[in-house]
Amino acid sequence: MPTPKRIAILGFSLETNAFAPVCDEPEFRERGLYYGAEINDAARRPNPIIGGGICGFYKIMDERQSWEPVPIVFAAAHPNGPAAQPFFDHLLATMRDGLNAGGKLDGVYICEHGAGLATKDDDPDGTIFSLVRAAVGPDVPVIATLDLHANVSKEMLGSTDVMIAYLTNPHVDSYERGVEAAECMIEMLAGARPKAASIRLPIVAPTVTLLTAEGFPYGDIIRRGQALVGPDIMNVSITAGFAFSDLERAGMTITVTAREDEAKARAAARDLAIACWDDRARYQTRLVGLEASTQQALAVARDSSQPNLLFCDPADNPGGGGRGNTTYVLKAFVEAGVTDAVFGVFNDAVLVETAFQTGLGRQFQATFNSAETNEFSLPFAANVTVDKLSDGEFVGEFGMVAGNTVRLGRSCVLALGGIRIVIISVRQQCLSNDYFTHFGLDAASARVTVVKSRGHFRAGFQHLFPPERIVEIDAPGLTSPNLINFPWKNLPRPVYPMDPETQWVPPPA
Template sequence: MAQKPPPRIAILGFSIECNAFAPPATRADFESCVWLERDAIIADARCATPIALGEVPGFVAAMDATGPWQPVPILLAMAEPNGPVEEETFAEMMRIWRKGLERAAPLDAVYACMHGAGLSTERTDPDGDMLAMVREVVGPHVPLVATFDLHANISEAMVQSVDVFVGYRTNPHLDMWQRGEEAAGHVRALLRGAKTTRTFIRLPIIPPTVTMLTGKDATDRPYGEMIDLGQRRIADPDCVGRILNVSVMGGFAYSDTPKNGLAVVVTARKGDEATGEALAEEIATLGWSNRKRFRAKLTALDEATAMATAVGDDPSKPALCFPDVADNPGGGGRGNTMWILEAFHQAGVQGCLVGIIYDPPLAAAAHAAGVGARIEARFNTAETNAFSKPFAAPATVRALSDGRVTGRRGIFAGRDMRLGPSAALDLGGITVVVVSYRTQCADPAFFEMFGLDIGAARSVVVKSRGHFRGGFDEFFSNDRIIEVDAPGLTSPILSRFEWKRLPRPVIPLDEGVKWSPKQLRR
């Protein structure tokens, strides 16, 4: 008897978090981050320091470990959070994915590495469009498993197209590899004949980003409590074997789409629909009971400045971390607003590190001047964004780097990072790290590559919303993290934006919002 050939598994991905208020993303934004086609996807996944985030490496490693298989990689496109993707670029991706799937037929299964908060300049649901296209090409019976960032905005098309829906469980995102491994396990189960059903409930809640922490040590974690409940229930005897996955998706407000809203997706085995529906409703009901807790609580800039001044003047006080949550490149922020830096500099704050500021012209000027040179550090000379105002101060070029660094902790751990020509500038009491590739300051390595000692700093300002917590937790406990209220494209104060497409009424923007467990079941 001829031996059955190994299953042919297609791998493809589209991962970008799109802020409707930020400049459009181009193909160059993907190429500078991750644009991998065919065998390059597998080569990157199997290398020690991949450029891709962890889901695909985790998926490939788990498939390799669980039996023979034949990967059929097509296109993996990932970019830093940005504005809507130019439609021409997304249309090109769709052509590559479609042609690759058609060329690879017949396939035994498909794995899609998604984010779920994408936009194009012409579409509000490119993620759903892409998955629907995959389903159309491969047909109704080929297993399709997809992983999603927990900031995904969920549409009916996204849920209906897949067999198993797998969302991150941790924020900061420290479980990407594990979710890729989980996806591989579901692919293997579906290949053995498992059939599934999905329950989808969306709540009229748009959680501000700072209310979506999941760590047990978070001060307030209404979102984390929903995830905890789902994971407890999936381990209950009544659910074991019946429920394959529970995903609670917080969403990404700044996409400003009709599909925004805190969502629950439960994947159950075929025949166990009632169990999946009951569990989804229980989790959604908990989220609704927590609705008043989904409101941002930030520290005013003048108060934060006074705190930084105090710890700089008194070494006996615990050092503090000041995340600039409103200018988070991990949410489409430009990574170059000056409000905190300027306030701290004017106040004479001492012992402070600030990073990372995206400013290629300033980084180039520092490299041209050389280490030890005195320069006038002119920030944002080439920036036209309304929030990115110019600021200038005398500075000494303390250190230079080509920006090549391997992530050490948190979301970027083990990842090959390329920040472009970079510099550490001493402004007198404040040392600023300037880079040429926009990304959030989520890893201590971005300071350490210049020899800067985070443990010796009295205060640290990071351009990040929450992922820095997974990298800087060895330096700062939650009670020493001060989320600062300043202007920016990712301000958690949602009333400051002019929304065009959000479903209304919605918490926390509107009063008198009503909901019942049966109301929004999909």
């Protein structure tokens, strides 16, 4: 029997919106904070909550490799502001201690988002990757999975052997990328020594334009990259970055990892970068103004012969750091008299508690956002009826939460005129129709559905709404796709498409 390979498991998963408030340990506990052996249990349980990459990694390693996981720490929060530095420092110390706890490590798997900020570190992901490399030395395989919104830094690139980014947006392949990470790890344990090359383009695209379905430029370039994967090329990862992190290193980044020959990685990265740049004009938004959206909602609510519509509010996307509680759309739809509508999910823990105290079937004067002070999270008062009360926990059936346990915290449904609103306590985006059916509502039968999400909802509603029946509303918010309106401090300018005059010259062949 060969000695089992000892592989350290760790990760930090935070997509930081620099304009959102600081997040701390409670926000990580809310989504997932696992120490040591807790990671093993979470990765191997049915209907997991932990990051899909870890589950995929464990599955393949368990099946194909004699190995001993050395689980250290995994911390994931819903997209938010920067991580509080003391908590991040605590995570770093935990990682350092775990990596140095004794016993030689044969490899490290890092399950990372890649678009994090801490309050005093503008590259916490790079800090973690460097720490790992320093602890294990140059010869031990270090493999990371990343969200495709990662803002890849030199430190991240220089400290890993392979970086594997998601290929899908909505992200429905995090598990598969964990599988791929395990396959690369097994290859490296058998002696492979891959080499990577990376090119950044001055393209910072609004996230609504970064879908990977047919017909979208980002999907096209990702597919073009995947066609190169084969005996010479181990991985192609095209990370679009996350504009709202407001970083100098923002921008579409093409990273190619060759099995042996770095020149092949460089050539492939260059070809893809040129193709991506030549296609840049297609990264344009298709938002519909609030007034026009309201009229569309009213029209389908009044005329049942028209197909029902799904409206999304990308400017208040909790999946990008939005607070999930702006009332622009709700107020406009209520005042216009839109009926037969479901609206989800609205983040307001105070309102949920008031609903619980009021009781099922009873009316009360609700104030949305009584506790929030964000400039976009304006209060809104209305007379409502408590339609449903729930612990807010279910296993999803559709899209990104299929097979996963979802925790919304204590939740309720409030009826306001002809609109039923799902209110939650743990801020997150509405990822699928499960977020309605759990409460006895259904987007399939509602005339009008409104979701607070930028694009991940699409995977969880695609069986009900083809793209032409989805309306992206242009309302104010922390995650508005109108990037030109934000007070950027660090984003490199000029940058496409904000600055149409942006130039780029390919590196020499």
